[in-house]
Amino acid sequence: MSKTYFTQDHEWLRVEGGVATVGITDYAQEQLGDxxxxxxxxxGKSLAKGDTAVVVESVKAASDVYAPVEGEVTEVxxxxxxxxSLVNSAPQGDGWLWKMKLADESQLEGLLDEKAYKETIA
Incomplete structure (x- = not known):
């Protein structure tokens, strides 16, 4: 069974079997625009927690997406x-960005659940 976590930087990660699928939240894609x-x-790239993993460019600006935890990119x-535009139409579905094998699952403890994340953007 997978569990979804969120960051203060508006990333989400869905963890299943030591692998996290990572993307940006619906709130983030709304702020960025198309x-x-x-x-x-x-x-194969190793990412430390907080490293810039992805750059997304919208009609408004370019923004970095950070690695929410440490690990190795297994798939993009x-x-x-x-x-x-898949990121805009389905940010927490088909618009996922990358998958990574977690180096240390204890890093998940500092992340937000959905309720806590929604409180930060309210």
Whole structure:
């Protein structure tokens, strides 16, 4: 069974079996506006917690998406290369950004659950 966590920086991660699928929240994509480009990390890249993992560009601005935990990128959503708008239409579904094997699951303890995240954006 998977569990979803959120960060103060508006990322979400869904963890299942030591692997996290990461993306930006619906709130984040609304603030950015229509995405026109997504620069994804390479599979095999090691990320420390807080590293810039992805750059998303919208008609308004470019923004960094940070690694919410430490781990190794195992897969990227290559669909976004041809259709970055998936992040706008389904930010917590088909618009996921990358998957990573967690280096230390205890890092999840500092993240927010959905209720706490919604309180931060209210």
């Amino acid at each position: 995405l026109v480009f997504v620069e994804l990390p390479e599979a 959503n290559s669909e976004l290369e041809s259709d970055p």
